[in-house]
Amino acid sequence: MLIVGLNGEHITVDRATLLIAATEHDSNLYYATRFIAPDPFIYLEIKGKRLMIMSDLEVDRARSQATVDQVLSYSEIERRVRAQGVADPGPVEIVHAVLQERDVKRVLVPGNFPYAHAARLQQLGYQLETKKEPFYERRAVKTEEEVRYIEAAQRATEEAVAAAHAALRAAALRDGVLWLEGAPLTSERIKKLINVKLMERDCVAQHTIVAGGDQACDPHHEGNGPLPVDRSIIFDVFPRSGQTRYFADMARTVVRGKATPELKRLYQTVKDAQEEAIAQIRDGADGARIHQRICDRFDAAGYRTGLVNGRMQGYFHGTGHGVGLDIHEAPRISRTGSPLQEGHIVTVEPGLYYPGLGAVRIEDMVLVTRDGCRNLTNYPKTFELE
Amino acid sequence: MLIVGLNGEHITVDRATLLIAATEHDSNLYYATRFIAPDPFIYLEIKGKRLMIMSDLEVDRARSQATVDQVLSYSEIERRVRAQGVADPGPVEIVHAVLQERDVKRVLVPGNFPYAHAARLQQLGYQLETKKEPFYERRAVKTEEEVRYIEAAQRATEEAVAAAHAALRAAALRDGVLWLEGAPLTSERIKKLINVKLMERDCVAQHTIVAGGDQACDPHHEGNGPLPVDRSIIFDVFPRSGQTRYFADMARTVVRGKATPELKRLYQTVKDAQEEAIAQIRDGADGARIHQRICDRFDAAGYRTGLVNGRMQGYFHGTGHGVGLDIHEAPRISRTGSPLQEGHIVTVEPGLYYPGLGAVRIEDMVLVTRDGCRNLTNYPKTFELE
Numbered sequence: 001m002l003i004v005g006l007n008g009e010h011i012t013v014d015r016a017t018l019l020i021a022a023t024e025h026d027s028n029l030y031y032a033t034r035f036i037a038p039d040p041f042i043y044l045e046i047k048g049k050r051l052m053i054m055s056d057l058e059v060d061r062a063r064s065q066a067t068v069d070q071v072l073s074y075s076e077i078e079r080r081v082r083a084q085g086v087a088d089p090g091p092v093e094i095v096h097a098v099l100q101e102r103d104v105k106r107v108l109v110p111g112n113f114p115y116a117h118a119a120r121l122q123q124l125g126y127q128l129e130t131k132k133e134p135f136y137e138r139r140a141v142k143t144e145e146e147v148r149y150i151e152a153a154q155r156a157t158e159e160a161v162a163a164a165h166a167a168l169r170a171a172a173l174r175d176g177v178l179w180l181e182g183a184p185l186t187s188e189r190i191k192k193l194i195n196v197k198l199m200e201r202d203c204v205a206q207h208t209i210v211a212g213g214d215q216a217c218d219p220h221h222e223g224n225g226p227l228p229v230d231r232s233i234i235f236d237v238f239p240r241s242g243q244t245r246y247f248a249d250m251a252r253t254v255v256r257g258k259a260t261p262e263l264k265r266l267y268q269t270v271k272d273a274q275e276e277a278i279a280q281i282r283d284g285a286d287g288a289r290i291h292q293r294i295c296d297r298f299d300a301a302g303y304r305t306g307l308v309n310g311r312m313q314g315y316f317h318g319t320g321h322g323v324g325l326d327i328h329e330a331p332r333i334s335r336t337g338s339p340l341q342e343g344h345i346v347t348v349e350p351g352l353y354y355p356g357l358g359a360v361r362i363e364d365m366v367l368v369t370r371d372g373c374r375n376l377t378n379y380p381k382t383f384e385l386e
Numbered sequence: 387m388l389i390v391g392l393n394g395e396h397i398t399v400d401r402a403t404l405l406i407a408a409t410e411h412d413s414n415l416y417y418a419t420r421f422i423a424p425d426p427f428i429y430l431e432i433k434g435k436r437l438m439i440m441s442d443l444e445v446d447r448a449r450s451q452a453t454v455d456q457v458l459s460y461s462e463i464e465r466r467v468r469a470q471g472v473a474d475p476g477p478v479e480i481v482h483a484v485l486q487e488r489d490v491k492r493v494l495v496p497g498n499f500p501y502a503h504a505a506r507l508q509q510l511g512y513q514l515e516t517k518k519e520p521f522y523e524r525r526a527v528k529t530e531e532e533v534r535y536i537e538a539a540q541r542a543t544e545e546a547v548a549a550a551h552a553a554l555r556a557a558a559l560r561d562g563v564l565w566l567e568g569a570p571l572t573s574e575r576i577k578k579l580i581n582v583k584l585m586e587r588d589c590v591a592q593h594t595i596v597a598g599g600d601q602a603c604d605p606h607h608e609g610n611g612p613l614p615v616d617r618s619i620i621f622d623v624f625p626r627s628g629q630t631r632y633f634a635d636m637a638r639t640v641v642r643g644k645a646t647p648e649l650k651r652l653y654q655t656v657k658d659a660q661e662e663a664i665a666q667i668r669d670g671a672d673g674a675r676i677h678q679r680i681c682d683r684f685d686a687a688g689y690r691t692g693l694v695n696g697r698m699q700g701y702f703h704g705t706g707h708g709v710g711l712d713i714h715e716a717p718r719i720s721r722t723g724s725p726l727q728e729g730h731i732v733t734v735e736p737g738l739y740y741p742g743l744g745a746v747r748i749e750d751m752v753l754v755t756r757d758g759c760r761n762l763t764n765y766p767k768t769f770e771l772e
Contacts, residue, residue, distance in 0.1 A: 025411040036593065037606065038714060056702040061604050115504040116497030116516045130502045192588065195628075199585040202578065206590060206628065207422065218447050220423065242581075242592065316442040328424060 015106040015129070016099060017045035020091055020117055027325035028110055028135045030245065035066035042095055043068070046102050053077065053094060072098070092120040099126070110135040134330040140322055141343035146246060147367060150323060150345055151376055153241045153248035154365060156201035158379045160194045161235055161252060164210070167193060168227070168256055169385050177226035178256055187211060187223030198239045205239035209251075216253075216359035219317055219351060230257035232267070232358040232383075234351075238327050247327045249347050250377055251363035254385045263358055267383045269301050270360040273350045277319060277333070281348070281366060281373040287337025291319040294350050303352050313354050320347040323365055344368040345376065401492040401515070402485060403431035406477055406503055413711035414496055414521045416631065421452035428477055429454070432488050439463065439480060458484070478506040485512070496521040520716040526708055527729035532632060533753060536709060536731055537762055539627045539634035540751060542587035544765045546580045547621055547638060550596070553579060554613070554642055555771050563612035564642055573597060573609030580623055589625035595637075596621055602639075602745035605703055605737060616643035618653070618744040618769075620737075624713050633713045635733050636763055637749030640771045649744055652689075653769045656746040659683050659736045663705060663719070667734070667752060667759040673723025677705040680736050689738050699740050706733040709751055730754040731762065 022040045023030040029043055030036065033052060041062075042053040050068040055075065062071045074094060081089040081097050099107070106127045109118065118128055134140055142150070171178035171185045178185035187210045198205045211223030213231040227233055236251040253267065273294045280290050298305070298315050305314025318334030321327075323345050331338045333346055340346065346368065351361030364377035408426045409416040415429055416422065419438060427448075428439040436454040441461065448457045460480060467475040467483050485493070492513045495504065504514055520526055528536070557564035557571045564571035573596045584591045595602075597609030599617040613619055622637040639653065659680045666676050684691070684701050691700025704720030707713075709731050717724045719732055726732065732754065737747030750763035 038593070056698045057605055060697050061606055109501055111500055111502035113501040114497055115495055115499040115501050115514070116518070118501040118504065119514075119516065128501070128505075130505065132502070192586065196582055196585045199582045200578065204590060204592060207424070219443055220447055311446050312442045 014104055015108055016102075016104045017108045018095060018113070019043045019110060020095075020114060021112075026112070027329070028139070030325055031136055031139050033066045033068055035062055035068075036245075037062075040091070042074075042091055044095070044098065046099070046104060051098070053098065090120070092117050092124070095121070096124050137330075139324060140330045141341060142324065142345050142367070143343075146324065147345065147376075149241060149244035149246040150248055150365070152244070153203055153239060153246055154250065154376055155378075156198055156203045156241075157237050157239060157248045157250050158377075159201070160197035160205075160239075161237055161250065161379065163197050164190050164194050164235065165252075165254065165385060168233075168254065171227075171256060173229045173257055176229050178229065184226035186226050187215075188225075190227070191223070194235075194237055198237075202242045203239035203248075204242055205237060208238075209234060209236035211359075213358060214355050216361075217313065217353040217355045219353065219359075219361065227256070230259065231255065232259070232263060232360055234359055234361050236361065236363065240327070245325055247323050247325075249323050249327060249363060249365055250379060251349055251351075251361045252379065252381065253360045253362060253383065255383055256385050259384060264383070266303075266352055266354070266357060267360045269298065269303065270350050270352055270362055271381060273297050274348055274362050274364070277348050277350065278364065278366060278373065278375065281340060281346070281368055283340065283342040283368060283370045285340045285368075287320070287331055287333040287340060287346075288335060289337075291334050291337055294319050298350075298352065303354075308355075311355065315350065315352055317351065319350055322346055340368045342368055342370050400490055401494055402488075402490045403494045404481060404499070405429045405496060406481075406500060407498075412498070413715070414525070416711055417522055417525050419452045419454055421448055421454075422631075423448075426477070428460075428481055430481070430484065432485070432490060437484070439484065476506070478503050478510070481507070482510050523716075525710060526716045527727060528710065528731050528753070529729075532710065533731065533762075535627060535630035535632040536634055536751070538630070539589055539625060539632055540636065540762055541764075542584055542589045542627075543623050543625060543634045543636050544763075545587070546583035546591075546625075547623055547636065547765060549583050550576050550580050550621065551638075551640065551771060554619075554640065557613075557642060559615045559643055562615050564615065570612035572612050573601075574611075576613070577609070580621075584623075584625045588628045589634075590628055591623060591625035594623050597745075599744060600741045602747075603699065603739040603741045605739065605745075605747065613642070616645065617641065618645070618649060618746055620745055620747050622747065622749065626713070631711055633709050633711075635709050635713060635749060635751055636765060637735055637737075637747045638765065638767065639746045639748060639769065641769055642771055645770060650769070652738055652740070652743060653746045655684065655687050655689065656736050656738055656748055657767060660734055660748050660750070663734050663736065664750065664752060664759065664761065667726060667732070667754055669726065669728040669754060669756045671726045671754075673706070673717055673719035673726055673732075674721060675723075677720050677723055680705050684736075684738060689740075694741075697741065701736065701738055703737065705736055708732055726754045728754055728756050 019029045021029045023036050044051045051070050052068050053072045053074050054062045077094050108129045171180045190210045191208045195205045211221045212233040213228040215221045216234040232253050234253050238249040240247045320333035322329040349363030353359040366373040366375050405415045407415045409422050430437045437456050438454050439458045439460050440448045463480050494515045557566045576596045577594045581591045597607045598619040599614040601607045602620040618639050620639050624635040626633045706719035708715040735749030739745040752759040752761050
């Protein structure tokens, strides 16, 4: 009998695949089961069958919601194991009971499988094998449904950023900072506006970035305090849909007031680099090479990367990453990049960061196609908001 | 020299503690570093020093934000390792370089430490040891600051639930379901109202439960569709503060319309059981015993627990859990419960679930004190909303 697994591969029938995790934090397990539970549970692929072993609390819901072949009761197996004389069985003893019945001694686990469970399995005589991420290679190649989910989250993102930019446009410029409705317009106010708008669309945004001036020179600084006039402000918004659990991701950089010619040139350099990178994306393109071209281009334009006064400046992050059930997933467009493939969804987000001058990052999300890509982002790239 | 670790224990100087995780998903690492980063990073406790090893992207932010002794640059160590002839060093080779310099060969890792990293460390000759959760025992004992954080999240939770209950009170009863503003009042509308209210208070609510009638008989069913008249509706809301990252947790059960005497008795039974459990909580009390008393009490009142037509009914979840940086953390008030200790914050949330009759769960969050507890919840227990 030919048995085919989630990755489309032929299955070695004497080897089980095992995950023990909480789907809330483990997207491989969610991908395999489509079941959300706050606490860890056991998932097994054995001889072409996909099983979950669930507590009394979750077993009924799992039977009606999870996309697996069979849901076993943890407490029933636990009773059997106790009856065999195991005083205090843990999850690994439960797995052991199931594997013994099916005569399996080899187990494939993901790289992030908990070490304590792995050590116990080895004590019990199992031969463990592991596979680097992506554990499920199919996760990187999005189905039409997954593309729709990500696009829906992206539409909500664009609406929220549009509302934020409208607030910036409505702001007065006073003493070097933005003012709105009688108070300084802060990063905190704008982030809340964005996050609330997104929650109204069932999207959960965390760590939204609205960072101006030198704060933005640290790419992960979320921003705080009054937003500056005449300095660039980076918006980076990457919510997860509460319904589908897929992410979207977009960044824009804007200025209120007047940008200096140097800051305008910084913006234009990043924008041109992003366009060139997007133009190179297609099935088979090499992520590492696309990233390297951006680095070379910035260097050639005189934008150097390295430590200055003990602080990194220039271009010191990757150009892009896959987006799906995780905000950062395979593939990468970076130093350690991999070949792009039709159906990948990746960000393209070059940036330049110079304390004193300011920071620019522009990020779109694109779907890789056979001979190019489709940009899933539908939001203008306007630097000076008027 | 006496060296004392995060747990207040004396440190074995030839053993390092190692975590490699993303703080977004790993609360032990966040507890140790107070640093949020989306991607995994390396944290080490060596000979009384607490170190982080950070990418160029995060190193500056880590130096200014993280509560550790030293932040090392990943790329600098990587260059050294490459210069020694390692072609493609991964995180474990970086750790190896740091441990070698400090002459350490024993490493303590948490139970959820990634197996692939553990296997590589063992290949390199390290002796691995692991410690069950709670890895940092101090996490369960809340400081005054942590109590304030949890209470602040709880105040936001109460405001949001109050707004939801106001909407239920304002609803009309029509054809067996609630109506508001010309449309059926659904679980989805009420959940969104709650989640948006919480986001306005910088609290991120996910998997909020607003489940009525038989839906609520599955304790983790989040609820969907129009809310029923005359049936119990469970609200369970457990947001995380976006600022402090601490959770709160509360559940209430209400009915619009008229509850039958049987349903009222169900409610009163749960409410009385919860009060008895809260009265037993104090420093030194045994979580397993408190849970067992609730089970016995329900049994004695004729509320049986077990499978009926292949579905669990009665009381089939724990009575309580610790709340902090995780929504479910040590200690537990359950079958596997542990002794309570002054400074623990735990939920007390008995429930009864009978398809056909309905479901009731009532949950408060309390701070364990030397001779009792302080209830951190300030929200009425009203069954019939008028």
